[in-house]
Amino acid sequence: MPVYFDNNATTRVDPQVLEAMLPYLSGPHGNASSLHRFGRMARDAVEAARLKVAALVGAQAAEVLWTSGGTESNNLALKGCTAGLKPTRVLYGATEHPAVMEAAESLGDSGWQVEAVAVDQRGVLDWPAFERQLAQGPLRLVSLMRANNETGVIQDIARAAPLVHAAGALLHVDAVQAAGKIPVDFVELGADLMSLSSHKLYGPKGIGALIVGGDVDLAPLHHGGAQERGRRGGTENVAAIVGFGRAAELAVQELGARAAQVQTLRDRLEAGLRAWPRVRIFADGVERIANTVQFGLDGYDGEALLMQLDRKGFAVSSGSACASGKGEPSHVLLGMGIARDIAKGAVRVSFGQDNTAEEVDQFLEVLRTFAAGAA
Amino acid sequence: MIYLDHAATTPLDRRVRDAMLPWLDDVDGYGNPASDHALGRRARQAVEQARVQVAALLGAQADEIIFTSGATEANNLALKGALEFRGLQGAHVVTSRIEHKSVLDTCRYLETLGARVSYLTPNAGGVIDAEQVMAALRPDTALVSLMWVNNETGVINPVEQLAPQLRARGVLFHVDAVQAAGRLPIRLDQLPIDLLSVSAHKCYGPKGIGALFVRKRPRARLSPQIHGGGHEQGMRSGTLATHQIVGMGAAFELAAVAQIEDGVRAAPLRDRLWHALQRLPQSQRNGDPARVVPQLLNLSFEGAEGESLRALLPQLAVSSGSACSSATREPSYVLRALGRDDELASSSLRFSLGRATSLAEIDTAAVQVSMAVLRLRALSPLWDEATGAVAVDATALRAEDNVFGYPVPVWQRFSHTAHAGRLPQAPGSFSAQVGSPAARSMLRVDLHLGRSGIETARFQAYGCPVTIAVGEWLAARLQGQSLQDFQVPDAVEIRAALEIGDDKSHCALMGEDVVRALWQQSRQYHEH
Numbered sequence: 015m016p017v018y019f020d021n022n023a024t025t026r027v028d029p030q031v032l033e034a035m036l037p038y039l040s041g042p043h044g045n046a047s048s049l050h051r052f053g054r055m056a057r058d059a060v061e062a063a064r065l066k067v068a069a070l071v072g073a074q075a076a077e078v079l080w081t082s083g084g085t086e087s088n089n090l091a092l093k094g095c096t097a098g099l100k101p102t103r104v105l106y107g108a109t110e111h112p113a114v115m116e117a118a119e120s121l122g123d124s125g126w127q128v129e130a131v132a133v134d135q136r137g138v139l140d141w142p143a144f145e146r147q148l149a150q151g152p153l154r155l156v157s158l159m160r161a162n163n164e165t166g167v168i169q170d171i172a173r174a175a176p177l178v179h180a181a182g183a184l185l186h187v188d189a190v191q192a193a194g195k196i197p198v199d200f201v202e203l204g205a206d207l208m209s210l211s212s213h214k215l216y217g218p219k220g221i222g223a224l225i226v227g228g229d230v231d232l233a234p235l236h237h238g239g240a241q242e243r244g245r246r247g248g249t250e251n252v253a254a255i256v257g258f259g260r261a262a263e264l265a266v267q268e269l270g271a272r273a274a275q276v277q278t279l280r281d282r283l284e285a286g287l288r289a290w291p292r293v294r295i296f297a298d299g300v301e302r303i304a305n306t307v308q309f310g311l312d313g314y315d316g317e318a319l320l321m322q323l324d325r326k327g328f329a330v331s332s333g334s335a336c337a338s339g340k341g342e343p344s345h346v347l348l349g350m351g352i353a354r355d356i357a358k359g360a361v362r363v364s365f366g367q368d369n370t371a372e373e374v375d376q377f378l379e380v381l382r383t384f385a386a387g388a389a
Numbered sequence: 390m391i392y393l394d395h396a397a398t399t400p401l402d403r404r405v406r407d408a409m410l411p412w413l414d415d416v417d418g419y420g421n422p423a424s425d426h427a428l429g430r431r432a433r434q435a436v437e438q439a440r441v442q443v444a445a446l447l448g449a450q451a452d453e454i455i456f457t458s459g460a461t462e463a464n465n466l467a468l469k470g471a472l473e474f475r476g477l478q479g480a481h482v483v484t485s486r487i488e489h490k491s492v493l494d495t496c497r498y499l500e501t502l503g504a505r506v507s508y509l510t511p512n513a514g515g516v517i518d519a520e521q522v523m524a525a526l527r528p529d530t531a532l533v534s535l536m537w538v539n540n541e542t543g544v545i546n547p548v549e550q551l552a553p554q555l556r557a558r559g560v561l562f563h564v565d566a567v568q569a570a571g572r573l574p575i576r577l578d579q580l581p582i583d584l585l586s587v588s589a590h591k592c593y594g595p596k597g598i599g600a601l602f603v604r605k606r607p608r609a610r611l612s613p614q615i616h617g618g619g620h621e622q623g624m625r626s627g628t629l630a631t632h633q634i635v636g637m638g639a640a641f642e643l644a645a646v647a648q649i650e651d652g653v654r655a656a657p658l659r660d661r662l663w664h665a666l667q668r669l670p671q672s673q674r675n676g677d678p679a680r681v682v683p684q685l686l687n688l689s690f691e692g693a694e695g696e697s698l699r700a701l702l703p704q705l706a707v708s709s710g711s712a713c714s715s716a717t718r719e720p721s722y723v724l725r726a727l728g729r730d731d732e733l734a735s736s737s738l739r740f741s742l743g744r745a746t747s748l749a750e751i752d753t754a755a756v757q758v759s760m761a762v763l764r765l766r767a768l769s770p771l772w773d774e775a776t777g778a779v780a781v782d783a784t785a786l787r788a789e790d791n792v793f794g795y796p797v798p799v800w801q802r803f804s805h806t807a808h809a810g811r812l813p814q815a816p817g818s819f820s821a822q823v824g825s826p827a828a829r830s831m832l833r834v835d836l837h838l839g840r841s842g843i844e845t846a847r848f849q850a851y852g853c854p855v856t857i858a859v860g861e862w863l864a865a866r867l868q869g870q871s872l873q874d875f876q877v878p879d880a881v882e883i884r885a886a887l888e889i890g891d892d893k894s895h896c897a898l899m900g901e902d903v904v905r906a907l908w909q910q911s912r913q914y915h916e917h
Binding site for chain 1: 397398401403406409413414416417419420421423424425426427428429457458459460461462464465489490491492493494495497498501588590595596597598614615616617618619626627628629630631632633706792793794
């Protein structure tokens with residue numbers, strides 16, 4: 015039974031979420047767009063879930079658009095607000111998820127000028143540079159993440175929003191890692207679009223949402239069918255939508271308790287790491303989500319460490335699961351000015367509700383053994 | 390409830406569900422398939438096994454299968470991806486008017502980007518001929534997209550005949566095989582199709598997962614439509630939903646074993662349903678019977694409007710067209726492409742049988758549909774003229790049968806039409822009729838005046854339940870009225886009495902129009 019410290023990559027499905035899904039995996043099986051009784055039951059379930067996901071981020075139900083996950087949400091946001099327009103500029107944070115970066119960069123093919131916004135060495139937006147970029151001519155969209163998936167750094171979105179709007183642009187917020195970990199309020203943050211994913215908050219994989227503010231004009235990514243008011247074609251994934259709804263509801267109820275629990279574990283881990291020379295905790299000292307620590311070991315082979323941890327049954331990550339298997343160091347750490355060799359051996363620990371203090375102690379013990387062996 | 394809507398979605402097979410559950414509730418089943426640790430590898434292995442299962446049903450290689458969130462996404466990826474890769478401007482595409490909305494809407498979108506699209510019209514049997522496709526090719530044709538089996542009629546298009554011809558011409562061939570997979574044998578190792586879309590939930594698998602086959606040799610090249618992370622060989626990014634992919638794999642593996650037997654079982658049941666409903670005069674079968682998959686039967690019942698027909702069949706889950714377009718309740722564009730007029734297109738029902746459909750269900754469905762058709766025809770002013778009234782025992786429907794949620798006053802009148810009928814021509818009798826068959830809405834009211842006022846009132850209606858309810862309400866409201874203090878009921882009163890919403894306000898206006906016409910006539914009568 016492995017120790018799972020990779021909850022930013024994906025979380026287990028909460029048993030209460032699964033329980034909510036089961037009737038839709040066995041009983042009524044309507045296509046939610048069909049008009050007959052089964053179809054209507056499916057439709058009602060989809061709409062009830064929409065209310066719950068809206069409540070998670072303080073949005074209106076009508077602003078919730080279902081997608082197949084965070085990646086599609088990010089793609090829909092960036093491409094949907096730029097499609098068919100005369101190309102101007104799009105900005106995104108240098109530490110964004112690959113789905114935002116690559117979707118943004120793909121806009122270059124249709125004539126958009128796409129620029130990254132630098133972060134400082136702590137992973138925080140470089141505000142003076144950002145404000146200069148905002149002032150450099152017509153701008154359609156700025157995409158910033160609320161919480162970073164690797165370092166856990168929380169960006170001050172509420173500070174960015176008025177600046178973005180003053181520049182005449184829309185603000186898209188990737189809240190995939192933030193939702194369910196810290197309070198996220200669509201209106202208070204001043205977002206125009208916001209991406210959410212179910213499987214980062216104990217819901218099923220394969221379902222996400224894009225919150226689209228009432229006055230945002232969005233072109234579809236998938237054409238065909240009148241689902242989601244013509245903005246996202248395809249038969250609704252009813253069971254997964256119901257699961258996401260239940261997961262969102264639980265996240266609202268348990269937010270404080272969950273954060274407090276993982277905070278204890280993170281404090282314990284960080285205390286252990288700090289006692290050890292040559293450990294560097296990235297984004298140390300800035301506001302981060304409570305479950306995430308990313309660190310590097312100066313002078314050790316980080317990749318060997320990751321393999322060792324895997325062999326010992328610890329599921330951790332070097333960075334984004336979406337970028338793993340490529341052998342490339344994390345763009346997040348490189349963006350923060352971390353040297354390539356250190357970035358390459360970075361370890362990300364992301365705690366979840368099932369983790370215990372004993373697991374943290376075991377983890378520290380394995381690290382100590384490794385260090386002793388490598389020294 | 391009898392479920393005959395398997396072309397819209399199928400129930401999840403219990404064995405598929407059992408295969409999925411470990412990836413939702415096991416302690417080590419939830420890893421991200423992209424993660425480089427034990428849990429991630431375990432999920433990845435499950436995904437790869439499912440990829441082999443999906444490929445096997447199609448006669449493809451596992452690395453030719455790209456998982457998507459469903460067939461809509463697969464169709465979008467195939468068309469946009471192929472054209473984007475080759476350069477859109479001026480590229481010519483051949484498709485048909487009877488494709489699924491996800492192909493048609495994508496083609497319309499591609500047109501806005503500079504592509505040119507030819508939309509072929511099927512013959513009266515619903516078939517797109519191979520010759521027709523070849524004749525539509527131009528030197529600049531980049532892509533042909535054709536569905537293997539139509540979702541509304543079940544008609545099989547000659548893609549097997551077309552594929553080698555298109556390959557010889559060097560034209561990329563995309564096939565929407567959503568309705569074909571699990572119903573027809575598909576051998577992509579023998580058939581030079583370049584891109585092929587499939588869906589799990591039409592095949593007893595879960596919703597929210599589909600796949601696009603992308604041929605490796607010769608390689609069909611696509612530009613990705615969802616960026617980020619480079620999953621699925623860079624063609625489709627996003628965390629793979631392990632449980633759904635495993636479910637699709639299990640469903641396709643089952644289909645490989647069951648598809649022949651499923652067809653052999655369905656054909657006689659489908660034929661039995663057709664023989665039973667054929668006894669209704671003027672029912673027409675849509676789609677060439679010799680070319681239809683065994684699970685499907687699409688019929689038009691002249692004189693029975695589709696929405697009312699569905700409303701009278703609360704225990705029967707059938708579709709009156711593609712589920713994807715019924716939200717707009719327009720008559721089926723597929724049937725119109727086959728040459729059916731609006732009236733016949735909107736009086737159609739699609740019966741799609743499944744693995745568990747029983748003989749008893751078919752017989753019950755046949756009786757229920759026959760009763761409903763006869764009942765609506767008896768109410769129709771058109772039908773009466775054509776054939777003479779058919780007497781039907783119009784048993785009152787119960788409140789709980791109102792499954793489509795009509796306003797209660799509408800449902801009460803629609804389900805119990807005590808004032809239906811015509812009055813004989815006689816002095817003091819008046820009759821007025823508004824609407825037209827093409828508008829799919831007609832209302833006729835007959836009155837007989839006596840000394841003190843309106844002695845008798847009767848109505849006939851062809852149209853949705855609200856139109857019929859307006860007729861019934863009007864006849865009841867008019868009968869027994871004295872002419873001295875007569876107030877013509879207007880649309881506002883009708884809407885208020887029947888709680889008719891904005892979307893059906895035209896039905897109330899028809900009511901007002903027919904009363905005005907009657908009032909005119911009766912005043913002329915009194916002046917003489």
